[in-house]
Amino acid sequence: MKAISIGLLGLGTVGAGVIQIIKNHQDKLMHQVGCPVIIKKILVQDINKTRSIEVEKELLTSNADEILNDKEIDVIIEVMGGVGATKDYLINALRQGKHVVTANKDLMALHGSELLTVASEHGCDLFYEASVAGGIPILRGLVDGLASDRITQMMGIVNGTTNYILTKMSNEGRSYDEVLKEAQALGFAEADPTSDVEGLDAARKMAILATLGFSMHIDLEDVEVSGISNVTEEDLRYGEQLGYTMKLIGYAHREEEKVEVSVAPTFLSDNHPLASVQNEYNAVYVYGEAVGETMFYGPGAGSLPTATAVVSDLVAVIKNLRLGVNGRSAVTPQYSKQLKDDGEKFSKYFLRIHVQDEVGVFAEITSIFAKHGVSFEKILQLPIKKNETSEIVLVTHRSSLTDYDQILQKLTDLDAVKEIKSAYRVVRN
Amino acid sequence: MKAISIGLLGLGTVGAGVIQIIKNHQDKLMHQVGCPVIIKKILVQDINKTRSIEVEKELLTSNADEILNDKEIDVIIEVMGGVGATKDYLINALRQGKHVVTANKDLMALHGSELLTVASEHGCDLFYEASVAGGIPILRGLVDGLASDRITQMMGIVNGTTNYILTKMSNEGRSYDEVLKEAQALGFAEADPTSDVEGLDAARKMAILATLGFSMHIDLEDVEVSGISNVTEEDLRYGEQLGYTMKLIGYAHREEEKVEVSVAPTFLSDNHPLASVQNEYNAVYVYGEAVGETMFYGPGAGSLPTATAVVSDLVAVIKNLRLGVNGRSAVTPQYSKQLKDDGEKFSKYFLRIHVQDEVGVFAEITSIFAKHGVSFEKILQLPIKKNETSEIVLVTHRSSLTDYDQILQKLTDLDAVKEIKSAYRVVRN
Numbered sequence: 056m057k058a059i060s061i062g063l064l065g066l067g068t069v070g071a072g073v074i075q076i077i078k079n080h081q082d083k084l085m086h087q088v089g090c091p092v093i094i095k096k097i098l099v100q101d102i103n104k105t106r107s108i109e110v111e112k113e114l115l116t117s118n119a120d121e122i123l124n125d126k127e128i129d130v131i132i133e134v135m136g137g138v139g140a141t142k143d144y145l146i147n148a149l150r151q152g153k154h155v156v157t158a159n160k161d162l163m164a165l166h167g168s169e170l171l172t173v174a175s176e177h178g179c180d181l182f183y184e185a186s187v188a189g190g191i192p193i194l195r196g197l198v199d200g201l202a203s204d205r206i207t208q209m210m211g212i213v214n215g216t217t218n219y220i221l222t223k224m225s226n227e228g229r230s231y232d233e234v235l236k237e238a239q240a241l242g243f244a245e246a247d248p249t250s251d252v253e254g255l256d257a258a259r260k261m262a263i264l265a266t267l268g269f270s271m272h273i274d275l276e277d278v279e280v281s282g283i284s285n286v287t288e289e290d291l292r293y294g295e296q297l298g299y300t301m302k303l304i305g306y307a308h309r310e311e312e313k314v315e316v317s318v319a320p321t322f323l324s325d326n327h328p329l330a331s332v333q334n335e336y337n338a339v340y341v342y343g344e345a346v347g348e349t350m351f352y353g354p355g356a357g358s359l360p361t362a363t364a365v366v367s368d369l370v371a372v373i374k375n376l377r378l379g380v381n382g383r384s385a386v387t388p389q390y391s392k393q394l395k396d397d398g399e400k401f402s403k404y405f406l407r408i409h410v411q412d413e414v415g416v417f418a419e420i421t422s423i424f425a426k427h428g429v430s431f432e433k434i435l436q437l438p439i440k441k442n443e444t445s446e447i448v449l450v451t452h453r454s455s456l457t458d459y460d461q462i463l464q465k466l467t468d469l470d471a472v473k474e475i476k477s478a479y480r481v482v483r484n
Numbered sequence: 485m486k487a488i489s490i491g492l493l494g495l496g497t498v499g500a501g502v503i504q505i506i507k508n509h510q511d512k513l514m515h516q517v518g519c520p521v522i523i524k525k526i527l528v529q530d531i532n533k534t535r536s537i538e539v540e541k542e543l544l545t546s547n548a549d550e551i552l553n554d555k556e557i558d559v560i561i562e563v564m565g566g567v568g569a570t571k572d573y574l575i576n577a578l579r580q581g582k583h584v585v586t587a588n589k590d591l592m593a594l595h596g597s598e599l600l601t602v603a604s605e606h607g608c609d610l611f612y613e614a615s616v617a618g619g620i621p622i623l624r625g626l627v628d629g630l631a632s633d634r635i636t637q638m639m640g641i642v643n644g645t646t647n648y649i650l651t652k653m654s655n656e657g658r659s660y661d662e663v664l665k666e667a668q669a670l671g672f673a674e675a676d677p678t679s680d681v682e683g684l685d686a687a688r689k690m691a692i693l694a695t696l697g698f699s700m701h702i703d704l705e706d707v708e709v710s711g712i713s714n715v716t717e718e719d720l721r722y723g724e725q726l727g728y729t730m731k732l733i734g735y736a737h738r739e740e741e742k743v744e745v746s747v748a749p750t751f752l753s754d755n756h757p758l759a760s761v762q763n764e765y766n767a768v769y770v771y772g773e774a775v776g777e778t779m780f781y782g783p784g785a786g787s788l789p790t791a792t793a794v795v796s797d798l799v800a801v802i803k804n805l806r807l808g809v810n811g812r813s814a815v816t817p818q819y820s821k822q823l824k825d826d827g828e829k830f831s832k833y834f835l836r837i838h839v840q841d842e843v844g845v846f847a848e849i850t851s852i853f854a855k856h857g858v859s860f861e862k863i864l865q866l867p868i869k870k871n872e873t874s875e876i877v878l879v880t881h882r883s884s885l886t887d888y889d890q891i892l893q894k895l896t897d898l899d900a901v902k903e904i905k906s907a908y909r910v911v912r913n
Contacts, residue, residue, distance in 0.1 A: 080634060083699075086818045192630065196625065200613070201796065328781060333755075343792065346782065346792040347788070348782060348783065349619060349621075351781075352757060352777075359776070363633045366631070367628060367629055367632050
């Protein structure tokens with residue numbers, strides 16, 4: 056039986072994982088797809104580099120054309136990362152009728168729509184399960200498992216680094232800077248952690264999830280993003296008192312035909328299924344009109360989990376190849392994009408404010424909320440020892456983002472308000 | 485475009501849910517499968533019964549042959565339950581080239597292998613996602629999402645009734661009998677709760693999961709079962725002190741080529757992902773060699789969640805129909821069945837024993853464990869006020885089931901042992 060030949064772009068940790076899984080599970084793969092699977096060529100930057108995995112040197116090439124123009128290669132697995140050249144490689148491969156499996160969230164978030172169109176035009180599969188939440192088969196869950204349902208809400212912990220940092224801060228009462236440094240030393244955070252801690256990585260994954268879940272093309276710039284670098288131990292301590300756990304939450308919500316997608320540090324009530332997701336784990340909570348609450352949990356990154364998702368996509372491509380039905384499973388968005396206005400976005404909010412410790416200040420503050428029709432779920436007022444300052448902690452009931460922004464502005468303008476120390480979204484179960 | 489015609493067997497709550505979803509999501513279905521989906525006939529016992537859902541009376545029939553012999557019906561959806569006649573109906577349907585979607589766990593656990601063989605012989609799809617854990621797309625996760633991985637362990641909370649009872653007992657300190665009665669009054673437990681509380685329902689689901697996850701035909705009688713009807717509030721209270729939560733756990737484990745599958749009340753360490761699954765929710769924890777820990781969480785039952793899974797399977801059947809590739813996606817088991825001997829089954833155990841409050845008894849007991857090479861992780865000894873009785877609570881390190889059974893026998897034979905109050909498996913994260 057004719058073997059399926061793979062061209063591998065990139066040989067980092069995920070690439071090495073893919074090779075390892077294909078080698079170790081050759082019999083299982085053979086059982087599932089009915090033919091041998093062979094890695095024919097591997098694109099690397101430096102052929103002579105020492106590697107963690109043993110690879111025959113004649114498989115390596117530093118010239119992408121040797122792979123893209125090889126007529127015998129059926130499937131391209133892209134685990135090299137990057138957006139510019141990588142995109143050109145994949146478009147070139149698809150135009151030559153090669154199927155593509157990619158783990159590249161940046162590429163899919165920025166150019167997924169274009170790549171899927173090219174794939175469809177050329178009858179090719181383009182699968183990207185590994186681009187969101189590594190080892191969790193969430194994209195399959197959305198496309199196939201909940202095929203008949205109308206998904207109205209998705210909430211995801213889709214970045215392992217920030218979840219690790221928040222878990223450590225919360226469990227050990229340590230500061231953001233201290234935990235970040237430790238995470239960098241342990242290899243859980245990168246030397247430049249911006250993309251993780253400022254929420255950009257999570258935003259890319261939420262754009263991909265929302266596009267699939269809502270069947271509507273959501274661009275990366277449609278996602279409102281804020282990160283965790285300003286989260287303090289005090290915030291977490293107040294959260295704990297109030298029964299909340301802080302997570303960096305990717306939030307996607309649909310109401311009628313309009314959607315919103317955001318990433319922000321968020322207080323979840325402790326009994327929310329996402330609140331117990333610890334350390335570097337990821338989870339995606341999905342609410343469907345018929346199915347109700349479901350959650351997918353697992354490792355969001357790591358070479359073997361990500362490689363598992365890549366090889367699962369490869370199995371799907373090969374099954375399609377053997378059935379002669381490639382290029383037909385991509386789901387084009389059913390709806391044209393409609394984003395909510397700020398007045399249509401609702402949330403509860405947590406606010407921590409430092410004010411002058413004077414008579415009447417409290418009433419002045421609460422009256423601002425009252426004018427916008429926003430009431431409170433919880434209020435704590437605590438005197439601080441120095442500088443005649445009081446600390447007020449408020450948890451609001453539902454407010455529109457428009458009202459919330461105006462309230463924040465009015466609070467800032469108030470003489471009695473010294474500083475708005477922190478402000479977070481609150482989600483209760 | 486030719487519509488796809490469905491024959492529905494059964495019009496209980498799940499059947500009504502299927503009708504509702506197909507009606508409400510006609511446009512989404514149309515977008516996904518490219519043709520209209522029509523329910524052509526419905527098998528019911530009593531055509532004149534008043535129903536919660538509005539259905540045109542001419543769709544109803546009490547004669548199965550009118551559906552099974554209707555050449556225009558492409559797909560049979562079976563939500564009538566039962567094993568005897570239902571099996572005959574489905575075999576009849578498959579032989580006539582009709583594809584089948586079923587939510588029937590009893591049928592699949594008892595006759596799944598035979599039905600899948602008939603389906604495959606006649607080029608028909610037979611899908612049964614809804615038979616395990618209602619709305620959670622776990623079967624797809626196992627077959628597709630973790631396609632390339634080697635699954636070594638599955639642990640499932642796959643029965644909502646027992647999880648509801650254990651959650652209430654644990655959170656509210658109430659007795660089994662009291663909570664069961666309440667659950668029956670609320671409709672969470674059946675009038676005859678045996679199948680749920682004695683673990684039989686969970687065993688059926690575990691047989692299906694293990695067959696798929698291990699690619700090995702596991703029969704229902706291969707699953708060792710014990711239920712929750714003897715679990716007491718005291719047990720839960722001791723568990724709480726030791727940092728454990730009690731769940732009815734379906735456990736499937738593979739080591740080399742041998743497997744074990746069981747259902748038993750089990751103490752999980754509080755930080756285990758399954759420990760926080762509350763009330764009627766289900767979850768399946770899967771450990772794969774490459775992916776590590778993943779978990780699928782959601783509603784395990786309920787008419788709409790189950791109907792969602794049914795309609796998702798229907799979408800898969802119709803996609804295959806349009807591609808002309810039905811009957812090729814069933815995965816025949818790769819391995820022949822090999823069950824572990826008791827000497828190859830390992831676990832930690834929790835034991836609560838009432839003994840004579842005399843000098844030397846404790847040493848006598850611990851020496852029995854020592855002779856079998858079983859050591860302790862935790863020991864509590866507490867005097868009980870009356871009858872010169874002491875209570876000993878032991879948590880062992882790993883022991884084989886053979887050793888454990890012999891230890892239990894020797895303890896029972898000991899004069900100083902008044903009663904073995906309880907004995908449970910312990911799983912730590």
